[in-house]
Amino acid sequence: MADERQTRTEKLAxxxxxxxxxxxxxxxxxxxxxxxxxxxGTSRTPVREALRQLATSGLIELRPRRGAVVxxxxxxxxxxxxxxxxxxxxxCARLSALSMTPIERRRLDALHESMGEMTxxxxxxxxxxxxxxxxxxxxxxxxxxxxxxxxxxxxRRLAPxxxxxxxxxxxxxxxxxxxxxxxxxxxxxxxxGAHAAMLHHVSLVEDAFDQLQRISAV
Amino acid sequence: MADERQTRTEKLAxxxxxxxxxxxxxxxxxxxxxxxxxxxGTSRTPVREALRQLATSGLIELRPRRGAVVxxxxxxxxxxxxxxxxxxxxxCARLSALSMTPIERRRLDALHESMGEMTxxxxxxxxxxxxxxxxxxxxxxxxxxxxxxxxxxxxRRLAPxxxxxxxxxxxxxxxxxxxxxxxxxxxxxxxxGAHAAMLHHVSLVEDAFDQLQRISAV
DNA sequence: AAATGCAAAGTTGCATGCACAATCCCCATC
DNA sequence: GATGGGGATTGTGCATGCAACTTTGCATTT
Numbered sequence: 345m346a347d348e349r350q351t352r353t354e355k356l357a358x359x360x361x362x363x364x365x366x367x368x369x370x371x372x373x374x375x376x377x378x379x380x381x382x383x384x385g386t387s388r389t390p391v392r393e394a395l396r397q398l399a400t401s402g403l404i405e406l407r408p409r410r411g412a413v414v415x416x417x418x419x420x421x422x423x424x425x426x427x428x429x430x431x432x433x434x435x436c437a438r439l440s441a442l443s444m445t446p447i448e449r450r451r452l453d454a455l456h457e458s459m460g461e462m463t464x465x466x467x468x469x470x471x472x473x474x475x476x477x478x479x480x481x482x483x484x485x486x487x488x489x490x491x492x493x494x495x496x497x498x499x500r501r502l503a504p505x506x507x508x509x510x511x512x513x514x515x516x517x518x519x520x521x522x523x524x525x526x527x528x529x530x531x532x533x534x535x536x537g538a539h540a541a542m543l544h545h546v547s548l549v550e551d552a553f554d555q556l557q558r559i560s561a562v
Numbered sequence: 563m564a565d566e567r568q569t570r571t572e573k574l575a576x577x578x579x580x581x582x583x584x585x586x587x588x589x590x591x592x593x594x595x596x597x598x599x600x601x602x603g604t605s606r607t608p609v610r611e612a613l614r615q616l617a618t619s620g621l622i623e624l625r626p627r628r629g630a631v632v633x634x635x636x637x638x639x640x641x642x643x644x645x646x647x648x649x650x651x652x653x654c655a656r657l658s659a660l661s662m663t664p665i666e667r668r669r670l671d672a673l674h675e676s677m678g679e680m681t682x683x684x685x686x687x688x689x690x691x692x693x694x695x696x697x698x699x700x701x702x703x704x705x706x707x708x709x710x711x712x713x714x715x716x717x718r719r720l721a722p723x724x725x726x727x728x729x730x731x732x733x734x735x736x737x738x739x740x741x742x743x744x745x746x747x748x749x750x751x752x753x754x755g756a757h758a759a760m761l762h763h764v765s766l767v768e769d770a771f772d773q774l775q776r777i778s779a780v
Numbered sequence: 781a782a783a784t785g786c787a788a789a790g791t792t793g794c795a796t797g798c799a800c801a802a803t804c805c806c807c808a809t810c
Numbered sequence: 811g812a813t814g815g816g817g818a819t820t821g822t823g824c825a826t827g828c829a830a831c832t833t834t835g836c837a838t839t840t
Contacts, residue, residue: 351626351793353614377822387795389607392822396571396611400618408569409801409822428708431653439649490646494712536754569823595792605825610792627792627831 352386356394359384364403364414367504375404375412401497422505429502430546432495433479437526437542440485441535448485449531455481456527463520468510471519475510478523482542485530522548570604574612577602582621582632585722593622593630619715640723647720648764650713651697655744655760658703659753666703667749673699674745681738686728689737693728696741700760703748740766 350358360380363369375395377388384391399406406412417425444452455478462471479499483492510516522545529537568576578598581587593613599606617624624630635643662670673696680689697717701710728734740763747755 353793354626378820388822389794389796393611393614393793396614397618400615408572410803411821424706424708427657427706428712431657431706431709435649435653439645488642488645488649490642490716491649494646498708536758539757540754571823596790606792607824607826611823628833629791 352384352390353393353397356380356384356386356390357397360394360398361401361403364398365500365504369414371414371416373414375414377411402501422502425498425502429495429498430543432491432498433482433546434539434543435491436482436486436495437530438535438539439488439491440482441530441533441538443487444485444530448481452478452481452485452527453531456523459520459523463516466516468516471516472510475519482530518548519545569608570602571608571611571615574598574602574604574608575615578612578616579619579621582616583718583722587632589632589634591632593632595629620719640720643716643720647713647716648761650709650716651700651764652757652761653709654700654704654713655748656753656757657706657709658700659748659751659756661705662703662748666699670696670699670703670745671749674741677738677741681734684734686734689734690728693737700748736766737763 360369360375369375377391377395380391381388395404395406395412398404399412403415404412405415440448455474459471459474459478462474483495486492510519522541525541526538526545528534529541578587578593587593595606595609595613598609602609613622613624613630616622617630621633622630623633658666673692677689677692677696680692701713704710728737740759743759744756744763746752747759
């Protein structure tokens with residue numbers, strides 16, 4: 345078994361965080377300290393410390409003397425989160441246009457080209473996987489850990505709501521075309537262009553999500 | 563007086579946070595749980611919970627079984643933070659151009675005009691105070707709590723390093739001119755222009771800081 | 781004199797217990 | 811039947827204590 349160099353508090357915080365992010369712990373559900381302590385085989389102390397950590401990062405709400413609940417994201421807050429995500433992604437693209445190394449630029453170009461082939465043969469699964477890598481490249485390429493960490497945290501937070509972006513018909517080809525605009529601007533060092541192109545791209549992703557949401561909500 | 567409903571943990575977290583942000587607790591200093599508990603007249607439990615909260619927000623570093631230390635910001639990290647701050651301020655300006663209500667736009671215009679008078683009579687104190695309000699208007703005007711909270715948190719984090727921006731000669735007039743470009747773009751609904759103008763403005767602020775830093779570092 | 785090993789002191793991680801606040805539930809009252 | 815009040819209950823906030831790990835200083839060895 346893995347030697348637990350990490351403390352119980354840390355393990356608890358990590359476990360609870362993923363449970364919340366992947367939906368196992370539903371929004372609005374109450375987090376009873378006794379129950380969690382028993383379920384994880386510890387005392388209440390590490391549970392309390394983990395909860396405080398989660399509260400600071402916004403995953404749960406900690407009401408003094410009234411316990412903790414998993415944060416409910418209303419559709420308005422979700423909208424706000426998506427807008428923020430879009431702005432941060434655009435910022436990453438902008439900074440990437442300014443800061444990417446030649447090697448990073450070459451890799452970006454290569455990935456984009458290979459995604460073109462996936463588009464041509466309609467390989468949604470491969471494209472979806474590569475899409476994550478594509479966006480991740482800009483987080484790293486921004487060469488600014490503060491911005492990239494904010495963006496990554498937001499992306500993780502929104503992951504449960506971003507499932508099926510490419511199911512919408514014709515979305516694959518359009519996505520690739522939009523990627524092309526971003527890549528062209530970044531490779532050309534056009535900061536403003538990269539910003540605008542990425543913003544355009546992620547706004548459309550958001551719209552695609554919106555439509556799917558409404559469809560499945562019927 | 564503020565309602566004393568907050569728990570000891572919360573009070574401790576708030577106190578320690580301001581102590582760190584205003585420099586009372588120097589970067590790198592060790593935070594002994596016993597010492598803090600005694601100093602604040604509590605037991606170690608709330609201290610530990612407060613420390614975990616501060617660690618999550620990045621103000622301290624919590625090394626398992628080895629205690630907590632106030633985070634050391636290197637000059638490179640400071641640079642990164644300033645760049646991130648600039649990008650977020652620009653984003654706020656961009657969103658403000660899109661989202662500000664007519665009333666907000668009118669207030670912004672009025673403040674800018676009154677700051678023109680302060681510039682004319684060289685009132686650095688009044689200008690400095692109004693400058694905070696000026697920037698705060700964009701945080702609110704963005705109408706996106708996720709972005710604005712990120713920006714406000716960063717601003718607070720950088721506050722200790724932003725003291726004397728307007729001491730540099732001629733800075734007041736230049737600042738006001740740059741503000742003018744931002745205001746013009748926002749009032750005209752020019753999102754890209756607002757973004758660019760604010761970015762230009764805060765980059766120069768950063769430079770001004772940089773110069774002062776070097777001068778005082780001799 | 782430098783390096784290594786060891787023991788003691790100091791600190792953190794976690795469990796347990798108690799007090800008080802919030803909530804619930806029952807019953808009396810309107 | 812709805813409403814309000816007063817315990818009983820549940821659960822959180824905090825203090826204390828113990829065990830385990832880290833660090834420090836000293837003694838021993840090379």
